[in-house]
Amino acid sequence: MNEFLTQYAFIIVPIIKIAILVLLVLTVDAYLTWIERKVIAHIQARWGPHRVGPHGLLQPLADGLKFIFKEDPLPANVDKAAYFLAPFLTLMLALTSLAVIPFGPQRFKVLGYETHVGIADVNISLLVLFAITALGVYGIALAGWASNSKYSLLGGLRSSAQMISYELALTLSVVGVLLIAGDFSLRSIVEHQTGTGRGLLSWNIFPQFIGFLCFFIAAIAETNRVPFDLPEAESELVAGFHTEYASMKFAMFFIAEYTSMITISCLATILFFGGWLSPFPVTWTFTHYLPSVLLIPFGLWVIFDGMRYENLFGRILLPGVGTALAAIGAALIVFPMINDIVQGPFWFLAKVFTFLFVYIWMRGTLPRFRYDQLMSFGWKFLLPVSIANVVLTAVAILMWGKL
């Protein structure tokens, strides 16, 4: 048995990694809806979900159950093949794009097979990612076309036009980073940002600030989020391309949207914010205790808050969660070896969640673009600025050598 495992480790280990990643991402997706509803509710001075479980923490579970048990009607005269294909394609591509993201620096051996934190380590990972996102538009366009509904069709058309337009700016905005790193591999782009060990200062965000702004704006448009969510502008198009979808098929579009938000946040972190690198200089080893310093007080606060919760279930669950968090924090101090392993993923996730928060924050504050504004902004402003950024970076590298 053991021999069999080591012989086929090259296929078993990736499958296990994929299973873990998909489970993690789907859970994060579910809780992202909870975070989004809570954050927007607090921006608008409401409470948000707070009935299902303490602080509404079980709301994603209830939503998931609801999606599964809802009736899934088939609208009349739809193009059946395309109608069924669209949500699967969207979700599949969204999840696939996560495969090339490296989450941490470590390489380790499982069953004698050397592997790393992430699914695939391709040397053109950035291009692969763009290739997968480029295909993502089909899911939305097909959903809009196949539904046989004018709202869906308009939503699908809008989104294809929008995605074609903003893909150019998205691709051009990262050329500056590629020029600096000289490599398509996301891993080497992060490693290049280690620089001379000064932490934050050698991240790409400083030489590539314009590039980052273009990237982030174009990325929001690619993921169809506010203020670029015209494909599903509810005041004009009911729900845009997914008007005719219900039940689990609707949920698939929803999960795909959140997954692409995560992918884009990971990409922004890797390209411009040093990926898993700590913002502090490498000599400041005391910053390694930061995860514990954050986790223990947060855990204690959750315990304290949970003991006063209004019902018994909350008074049991919340202190339990708090104790677990504080215990993890304490364990990291006791076992410095685990603490070292955790550093990379900790910073990576901290940055990714900051970006996800910005996404939600923007949804809570910004109004939607008008369609002609969206198009002229993309073509007449964003694209020229990204090209100018490429030229500027190239000239700078030519004049001063490496940036």
Next chain:
Amino acid sequence: MTAPLLIFFVLATLAVLGAVSLILQRHPIHSALSLIVVMVALAGLYLLMGAEFVAAVQIIVYGGAIMVLFVFVIMLLNAEEEERTNFSKLATYAGIPLAVAMTGLIAAAIARSSGALPAPAPSGALTSTKTLSMLLFSEFVYPFELTSFLILVAILGAIVLAQRES
């Protein structure tokens, strides 16, 4: 059968099936989708040959940009299902002999190349992005620049044509 050979046959079958379906489908959107399958299968074949950059570009340019435009235009025109017409005389009298001749030509070419096919270039030799761009900007710089000039002319032409409407 080795794993690469197996993958080759799966991708090749997919490409051929996609191409056949492209012709047989009655609806323009289904034809366009079949073409996308062909493009993606071809990208897989390039990947199998170690040409990672070409594979990625194949999907980004053909699968992502050009085919999206196709689908977009078909959706915008709201094209209906095609009606079957009687085969034209030209298709019967010129098409079938031409198809037979083409098949014969390919078969002859395959029959001639006796023995093992040349092994694909090892990954990174000529296929890496760096060497590819070095070649593009040194040896093939004139064709490359001419192509970009052609594309620029096409873009300008499109703008002129679009502006005449209003």
